[in-house]
Amino acid sequence: MTAALACAGLSKAYGDLAAVQDVGFEIEPGESYGLLGPNGAGKSTTISMLVGLLRPDSGKVLIDGKDFAADPIAAKSKIGYVPQEVALYPDLTARENLRYFGRLYGLPRKALAARIGEVLDLVSLTDRADDKVSTYSGGMKRRINIGAALLHRPAVLFLDEPTVGVDPQSRMAILNGVEELVAGGMGLVYTSHYIEEVERLCKRVGIIDHGKLIAEGTPKELVSLIGGDDRVELTLDTDDIEVALKLLLAVEGVTEGVQAGAGEVRLIVDGGRSLLPALLAAVRDVAAVTAVRIAEPDLEAAFLFLTGSTLRD
Numbered sequence: 001m002t003a004a005l006a007c008a009g010l011s012k013a014y015g016d017l018a019a020v021q022d023v024g025f026e027i028e029p030g031e032s033y034g035l036l037g038p039n040g041a042g043k044s045t046t047i048s049m050l051v052g053l054l055r056p057d058s059g060k061v062l063i064d065g066k067d068f069a070a071d072p073i074a075a076k077s078k079i080g081y082v083p084q085e086v087a088l089y090p091d092l093t094a095r096e097n098l099r100y101f102g103r104l105y106g107l108p109r110k111a112l113a114a115r116i117g118e119v120l121d122l123v124s125l126t127d128r129a130d131d132k133v134s135t136y137s138g139g140m141k142r143r144i145n146i147g148a149a150l151l152h153r154p155a156v157l158f159l160d161e162p163t164v165g166v167d168p169q170s171r172m173a174i175l176n177g178v179e180e181l182v183a184g185g186m187g188l189v190y191t192s193h194y195i196e197e198v199e200r201l202c203k204r205v206g207i208i209d210h211g212k213l214i215a216e217g218t219p220k221e222l223v224s225l226i227g228g229d230d231r232v233e234l235t236l237d238t239d240d241i242e243v244a245l246k247l248l249l250a251v252e253g254v255t256e257g258v259q260a261g262a263g264e265v266r267l268i269v270d271g272g273r274s275l276l277p278a279l280l281a282a283v284r285d286v287a288a289v290t291a292v293r294i295a296e297p298d299l300e301a302a303f304l305f306l307t308g309s310t311l312r313d
């Protein structure tokens, strides 16, 4: 079977900064791949190279078997890419916008009319199809933007943070629509800071840190990398959370720890609740612990373990 997407040895430097180094992975048709990484890890640079917006310094990208370097037009015609910024004509209706983009793709008029109907259904906007886009909410605009990227039935869809700033109803419509498309055989590359979305949608996840793909696997496989370690979250009342975090990291059995918002620290600990007395004792002189939460290992804990940072920092 031809991979929906295959890339290998992708690298890109900005001056002395190696933004992406030797990244490679494959996605089968009907497979969803989540790309996770801390801020500045190299996700956007990787995606820009995969969709042909940025020329790699080295490496190869094949979309449904078409080599980007040898035949960029064929490769591009198999890609659906939804940028973060909405690119629509506000004075046109959703249907008119889709018609415009469909003509740009060169879709024949008759087939396009039917395809627009299908796409409107997929993004759950059939009932608003003939209203001007200027009357839409931000989430509805995002949905039409996704719809525009689907008109030509791409082999791979790239969604970069599609649910940022989107209302819950649109978020649900986006996630459901994407699931349906993947079930229908489309490949998906998905980035999000919402780990629960990645857990729900993505069969495999790649974790990028400092420009390198440092781990890859199903969410379950990634979680198993951290062994039986638990995640402990402490809410502290303190003037100096950094000092408190340092003291906690010095406790034997604490393998990772980060500050996660005002007065909150997240730790990966070997031994779970049995370590609690030692944790509380460690910060007794500098902080009052106002809440404690112990959670089983999950994808977020795996991410923290592997990168030493939280996804939303």
Ligand SMILES: Nc1ncnc2c1ncn2[C@@H]1O[C@H](COP(=O)(O)OP(=O)(O)OP(=O)(O)O)[C@@H](O)[C@H]1O
Pocket: 014, 017, 019, 037, 038, 039, 040, 041, 042, 043, 044, 045, 046
């Ligand atoms: N055009 C550019 N010129 C110089 N440096 C850049 C450029 N674009 C990105 N970088 C740098 O390359 C690194 C990777 O950036 P990139 O945007 O790919 O990260 P990211 O994982 O998408 O981050 P975020 O989650 O914050 O969007 C960062 O250090 C960034 O500052």
